[in-house]
Amino acid sequence: MKNTKLSVAIHTLILISESEKIMSSDDIAKSVNTNSSYIRKIMALLKNGGILTSRQGVSGASLAIPKEKLTLLKIYQTVEQTASVHVLDIHDNPNDACIVGRYITPVLKEVFAEVESEFAQRLKGVTLADCIERIEEKSGYYE
Amino acid sequence: MKNTKLSVAIHTLILISESEKIMSSDDIAKSVNTNSSYIRKIMALLKNGGILTSRQGVSGASLAIPKEKLTLLKIYQTVEQTASVHVLDIHDNPNDACIVGRYITPVLKEVFAEVESEFAQRLKGVTLADCIERIEEKSGYYE
Secondary structure (H helix, E strand, C coil): CCCCHHHHHHHHHHHHHHCCCCCCHHHHHHHHCCCHHHHHHHHHHHHHCCCEEECCCCCCEEECCCCCCCEHHHHHHHHHCCCCCCCCCCCCCCCCCCHHHHHHHHHHHHHHHHHHHHHHHHHHCCEHHHHHHHHHHHHCCCC | CCCCHHHHHHHHHHHHHHCCCCCCHHHHHHHHCCCHHHHHHHHHHHHHCCCEEECCCCCCEEECCCCCCCEHHHHHHHHHCCCCCCCCCCCCCCCCCCHHHHHHHHHHHHHHHHHHHHHHHHHHCCEHHHHHHHHHHHHCCCC
């Protein structure tokens, strides 16, 4: 099954960042092509994580972190509600009567965590502003 | 849902590489803690990908690639049946009436592919022999 939380969150944040008008969850859902309750769920996660802020008395939300400083790692961690990036799973309860079964879990945990930590570093190297810039380049916004 | 194909494949390959006796899919399934039909499915993928070889007239399988040269990337690509490493999904059919909806897919494809390609490089840097060495270290095999 697909996990598109990160990509939907990026799409949502770009709309909130770049739109001149205040974007409702309905507006965002139409652009993302999903339902507005899912967008509200993603926005609640982004608010809890300190990425979005709601201005009192004003509907809609705005970025609480400048787009140049908002990394894909921070967005990932926020919507996945995890400090570490997790992309490789390990099978449960191997048989510890066998030497491989006994040590495979800690060894794969180490190895996968090292690989995943590099992956996290790469996600940290890309900001929301980078994504927006690429959209502008592709759309010829500045041409 | 967990995807443990890579970790089950690594476990299976370590057993085949390091066991003195020939390991049946039943033996491997007991160590991994799964059913033998699943192990046979994984082994079929590993044979198709040229990682395992069946010796004619001899039951069981052996490594077709030396463990020092067998990378986690090769194992991943083989069991996932893909040349590229894919870990981040993108939502389907955003609305192209909106400029963000129109360009978000190609932009995220580019950005995610760059991050995933670094991840692939890291998986390429770890071999089956590295995993076996770590199991030996933890188990005190050489102490």
